[in-house]
Amino acid sequence: MSGTIAKSDRLTCAPSRAARELDLRRGDFDLAVNLGLIRTVPDEGGGGRRVARAEIDRLRAEDGFPDALRERVATVGTHEGAEIMEVTPSRFTNLARFGLLVPVRFHLNRYRTVVWLYVAEELRQFVAEKSNARLLTGRMPAQVREGLKAKLDRRPRNWRGRHIGFLLRQAGDDPWAHAAAVACLLDPADVADVVEDPYERDHLNRCRPRLPAHGPPGSPTAERAQELMTASEPDEVAWFRADLAHTVETARRQCPAPRPAPEPAPQHTPPHGLLGWLRRRGRRPAR
Numbered sequence: 001m002s003g004t005i006a007k008s009d010r011l012t013c014a015p016s017r018a019a020r021e022l023d024l025r026r027g028d029f030d031l032a033v034n035l036g037l038i039r040t041v042p043d044e045g046g047g048g049r050r051v052a053r054a055e056i057d058r059l060r061a062e063d064g065f066p067d068a069l070r071e072r073v074a075t076v077g078t079h080e081g082a083e084i085m086e087v088t089p090s091r092f093t094n095l096a097r098f099g100l101l102v103p104v105r106f107h108l109n110r111y112r113t114v115v116w117l118y119v120a121e122e123l124r125q126f127v128a129e130k131s132n133a134r135l136l137t138g139r140m141p142a143q144v145r146e147g148l149k150a151k152l153d154r155r156p157r158n159w160r161g162r163h164i165g166f167l168l169r170q171a172g173d174d175p176w177a178h179a180a181a182v183a184c185l186l187d188p189a190d191v192a193d194v195v196e197d198p199y200e201r202d203h204l205n206r207c208r209p210r211l212p213a214h215g216p217p218g219s220p221t222a223e224r225a226q227e228l229m230t231a232s233e234p235d236e237v238a239w240f241r242a243d244l245a246h247t248v249e250t251a252r253r254q255c256p257a258p259r260p261a262p263e264p265a266p267q268h269t270p271p272h273g274l275l276g277w278l279r280r281r282g283r284r285p286a287r
Contacts, residue, residue: 180207185230
């Protein structure tokens with residue numbers, strides 16, 4: 001085992017070490033992995049994901065390293081995003097609320113107001129797309145105006161839709177990890193309704209991926225963040241439930257969830273001593 005670990009350390013490195021070698025902050029490194037910019041491999045020791053040395057060498061050899069890589073994972077809020085797109089912050093917010101700009105992160109400020117963050121490079125691509133020109137100037141299309149009038153806000157749902165993609169990429173081909181990724185974005189009551197077996201639910205919890213932390217557990221900030229990370233719209237909940245049921249069924253066939261070993265049956269030993277002798281004598285047939 002020690003030889004395997006030593007070999008793994010030479011060929012791969014932990015995410016924290018990879019982030020340092022790529023001159024990225026850990027949060028930006030994680031985002032780069034989620035966006036598929038940095039490829040990871042499973043840890044042979046079962047400790048999560050690692051980065052191959054060859055992958056680090058590939059990225060370090062790219063033109064413009066490390067600034068070019070940093071730019072690809074740079075995130076901005078509403079005001080900086082509006083400046084990139086050369087629109088007012090109000091128009092930027094309206095485009096995001098309608099679902100045309102998809103956030104990649106969020107945090108809550110000290111007033112527990114949600115601050116959505118977007119990949120700067122994606123905003124530049126949005127502007128470069130000629131078909132979007134009508135959305136950047138003049139009056140908004142009627143469909144957008146009607147949605148905003150109805151107080152439509154697709155930002156939480158779009159974040160969840162994007163994040164489930166990140167989680168499923170990390171899950172790979174493991175059906176239990178896939179199911180756990182879906183389950184972590186559902187209300188626990190929905191999970192219990194779909195997965196009735198308590199041992200399967202326990203196994204899902206063990207496979208559960210980490211969601212972004214926002215404030216101490218149980219705090220108002222953490223509770224508000226949990227609301228945003230939990231599927232809430234009826235059709236969205238129905239989709240997650242259906243996917244969870246399908247994936248758990250697949251996982252059940254391929255690798256059933258572990259269960260406690262059955263208790264051994266009690267052993268009946270022959271009685272000893274005087275009592276045993278009397279019992280044996282009582283079973284002798286009459287002459």
